[in-house]
Amino acid sequence: MSIVEQPVNLSALTEHYAERATRIIQHASKNRKPFFLYVALAHMHVPLSPAVHFVNTTRQGVYSASLREMDSLIGLIKNTSDTTDKENTIIWFTGDNGPWSQKCEFSGSVGPFLGSWQTHKGGSSAKQTTWEGGHRVPTIAYWPGKIPANITSTALLSVLDILPTVLSLARVGLPLDRHYDGMDATEVLFSRSQTGHKTLFHPNSGAAGRFGDLQTVRLEQYKAYYLTGGAEACGGGTGPEQLHDPPLIFDLSRDVEEGAPLDSSSAEYRGVLERVTAEREAVLQDIATDNVSRADYTIDPAAEPCCNHQHIVCRCQGQK
Numbered sequence: 001m002s003i004v005e006q007p008v009n010l011s012a013l014t015e016h017y018a019e020r021a022t023r024i025i026q027h028a029s030k031n032r033k034p035f036f037l038y039v040a041l042a043h044m045h046v047p048l049s050p051a052v053h054f055v056n057t058t059r060q061g062v063y064s065a066s067l068r069e070m071d072s073l074i075g076l077i078k079n080t081s082d083t084t085d086k087e088n089t090i091i092w093f094t095g096d097n098g099p100w101s102q103k104c105e106f107s108g109s110v111g112p113f114l115g116s117w118q119t120h121k122g123g124s125s126a127k128q129t130t131w132e133g134g135h136r137v138p139t140i141a142y143w144p145g146k147i148p149a150n151i152t153s154t155a156l157l158s159v160l161d162i163l164p165t166v167l168s169l170a171r172v173g174l175p176l177d178r179h180y181d182g183m184d185a186t187e188v189l190f191s192r193s194q195t196g197h198k199t200l201f202h203p204n205s206g207a208a209g210r211f212g213d214l215q216t217v218r219l220e221q222y223k224a225y226y227l228t229g230g231a232e233a234c235g236g237g238t239g240p241e242q243l244h245d246p247p248l249i250f251d252l253s254r255d256v257e258e259g260a261p262l263d264s265s266s267a268e269y270r271g272v273l274e275r276v277t278a279e280r281e282a283v284l285q286d287i288a289t290d291n292v293s294r295a296d297y298t299i300d301p302a303a304e305p306c307c308n309h310q311h312i313v314c315r316c317q318g319q320k
Contacts, residue, residue: 003303007311010049013042014073022080029084036166039077043070046106063106078142086144090169094159095137097205098126104234116259117248123230123239128206130216130225131258135202147189155188155196156218165189178292199279207231208241214283217276221253224276246273 005016021039028035043066050065054072058064074093081089099108101124110133115125125131139157141147160182164174168184181201187193202216208229209215215227224247230239248261249272262269308314 006306007308007314010042010047011051013049014051014069017041018073018076021077025077025080025084034170041070041073043067043073044108046100046103048106061105063108082144090141090143090146092139092141092162094139096159097128097135097137098133100127101234102232102236107234112256114257114259116257117250117261118228118230118239118258119233120259121228121230121239121242122233122237123207124233125230125258128231129208129229130202130205132223132252132256134205134207134231141189143189148192151192153188153192153194153196155185155194156198156200156220157185157188157196158182158200161185161196179286179290199283201280201283207239214280214287217247217280219272219276219279221251222249222272222276223252223258224249224272247276249273249276 017039021037024035024037044063048062048066050062050069054065054069055062058068078091081091098110098113101107107126110126113125113132113136115129115131115133118125118129118131124133126133128134137159158181160180161184162182164180164182165185167174168186174180183197185196188196197218198220200218201214202218203212203214204210204216204227209227213227215225217224217226226244226247227241228239228244228248229241230237232238246264249264249269250258250261251268252258262272306314
């Protein structure tokens with residue numbers, strides 16, 4: 001790994017993304033070699049610093065200008081792909097979390113995924129929470145002639161599905177000595193299948209509980225919360241951490257706002273709870289007996305961000 005600029009000039013970062021991405025695509029095409037290009041954008045995270053010409057094209061502020069800049073960059077990458085080898089190239093665009101509400105006008109919108117049960121008790125139901133506004137993200141898959149155009153899928157998928165799907169397309173098998181949380185989504189992408197995951201587990205993401213613990217379970221259209229808590233909202237308010245035994249269960253097909261949990265005395269609730277409990281116990285047992293997968297959090301000192309208190313993109317951990 002090479003650090004090419006530090007501190008980074010954010011207003012020129014998109015231009016660097018574009019130059020590098022187009023060079024990789026064109027080089028692969030020229031040499032008739034397959035390629036995998038992962039573009040991890042700084043957009044739409046703070047600090048937002050779009051190029052001046054994007055700021056001048058909107059009256060809706062820095063966030064809107066940054067969104068326009070990102071859209072332009074994705075369009076450039078798409079057009080470069082289209083003019084080289086679009087028949088053999090898939091583009092998969094997605095995000096990793098919902099808006100960071102404490103950043104107010106720089107955070108974006110949760111759309112209809114309000115997490116109303118939580119916001120009525122305090123705090124945000126977006127980033128750092130496991131409410132829909134925190135974990136549900138848009139995804140666009142593009143491959144002319146292979147993926148049907150103008151189709152919206154209701155299949156339950158995850159970014160964890162990218163690895164097995166890409167390897168399947170490359171006709172490369174997954175190693176057999178470990179378990180995988182992702183699935184091969186090619187049937188969803190190419191054959192209009194609406195069958196994705198039956199179950200997804202949402203790890204705690206900072207607002208409540210120990211980070212990474214599995215205390216939220218999605219089962220088909222139902223979502224069960226064993227723990228809730230609101231992240232810091234615009235204005236500074238937070239919501240209390242609260243354990244639920246039995247869990248809160250929402251039917252997202254009827255209540256995408258997550259405002260009213262199912263009545264815990266109802267037959268529907270009891271039936272869903274039994275299935276959720278079984279699924280959660282099975283995955284926790286699987287994790288407990290997994291002696292292969294290990295998270296690696298080691299840090300290369302050479303890659304640590306610069307320390308400069310006068311520069312917005314530098315971090316000075318433990319220093320004054």
